[in-house]
Amino acid sequence: MSQPPGPPGPGNPYGGPSQxxxxxxxxxxxxxxGVPQQPGPYQQQPGGYPGYPQQQQQPGGYGYPGGYPGxxxxxxxxxxxxxxxxxxxxxxxxxxxxxLDALMFNLVPGGLVIAGYTQMSVKLADRWQDCDDAGIPRxxxxxxxxxxxxxxxxxxxxxxxLVAMLFLCYREGSTGQTPGKKIVGIRLLREHDGSTLGFxxxxxxxxxxxxxxxxxxxxxxxxxxxxxxxxxxxxxxxTVVIKDQS
Numbered sequence: 001m002s003q004p005p006g007p008p009g010p011g012n013p014y015g016g017p018s019q020x021x022x023x024x025x026x027x028x029x030x031x032x033x034g035v036p037q038q039p040g041p042y043q044q045q046p047g048g049y050p051g052y053p054q055q056q057q058q059p060g061g062y063g064y065p066g067g068y069p070g071x072x073x074x075x076x077x078x079x080x081x082x083x084x085x086x087x088x089x090x091x092x093x094x095x096x097x098x099x100l101d102a103l104m105f106n107l108v109p110g111g112l113v114i115a116g117y118t119q120m121s122v123k124l125a126d127r128w129q130d131c132d133d134a135g136i137p138r139x140x141x142x143x144x145x146x147x148x149x150x151x152x153x154x155x156x157x158x159x160x161x162l163v164a165m166l167f168l169c170y171r172e173g174s175t176g177q178t179p180g181k182k183i184v185g186i187r188l189l190r191e192h193d194g195s196t197l198g199f200x201x202x203x204x205x206x207x208x209x210x211x212x213x214x215x216x217x218x219x220x221x222x223x224x225x226x227x228x229x230x231x232x233x234x235x236x237x238x239t240v241v242i243k244d245q246s
Contacts, residue, residue, distance in 0.1 A: 085194065088229045089186040089241040091221075100180030105164035112157030119150040165206065173202030177244070187244040191228070201237055208233035 123144040131141035168178045176187040176196050190197060197205070212219025212231045219232035228240055 085240075086242045086245050089243050091223045091229065093184045093186050093243075094223065094241055097178065097180035097184040097186060100183055101168060101178050104179060105168065106161060109157045109160035109164060112153045112160070114157075116150045116153030116157065119153070120146060123147075166203075169203040169206055170199055172206075173197045173199040181241075182244075185244045186241050188239055188241050191234075191238045191240045197237075197239060201239075205233050205237045205239060208236055211236075 123146075127144040128138055128141060131138060171178050172181075172188055174196060176189050181187060188197065188202075189195065209219075209231070212222075212233055222231050223229040223234075228234075230240060234240065
């Protein structure tokens with residue numbers, strides 16, 4: 001004899017086979033709790049967040065909801081940056097990149113400027129010595145003749161320095177990396193969406209570094225204890241320097 005059908009299950013008043021309740025879509029987090037999947041500025045399709053080069057992604061890396069390996073999911077511990085943001089670059093790496101750029105692009109222009117001013121200083125010192133020997137006060141001592149070679153060295157050095165700065169701004173604005181940053185493995189990007197700055201903003205940020213140097217170079221040291229590892233210029237233009245994963 002067939003058994004009579006049992007009482008209808010919950011949520012199924014017609015006595016048919018009960019269906020398991022549908023679970024809302026949740027993103028699994030490492031702590032076993034379901035968290036509603038919320039789109040974020042860095043939760044993009046595989047390939048990286050906006051403005052970052054396409055590359056092979058590893059599970060849990062940036063561009064994924066879980067964030068970077070070893071970091072808290074759904075929130076970056078350093079400064080509460082958007083999820084999926086790569087780790088911020090340390091102060092030592094930033095200093096190393098700056099020194100490398102200076103050696104590659106400022107050593108020759110700076111040397112030319114120093115050579116020009118040195119020649120002028122030597123001639124001025126010789127003239128003052130002649131005036132001292134003749135008993136003429138220095139304020140009444142005639143200025144020495146400035147040679148064209150000294151002026152040319154200063155002008156050429158200044159022009160090369162300007163060209164180097166514009167080139168670094170172009171590289172930094174279009175790719176996020178100067179040659180020094182590329183060697184060290186760091187990248188400069190916008191804080192909010194991870195895109196590159198563009199030439200104008202990169203140029204403005206470089207000019208704003210003057211503010212970093214005014215209070216005894218305090219702005220350049222600020223990343224040592226700042227949550228987002230930003231200089232004053234970074235805070236003003238909303239940029240961060242991250243470890244490059246390409």
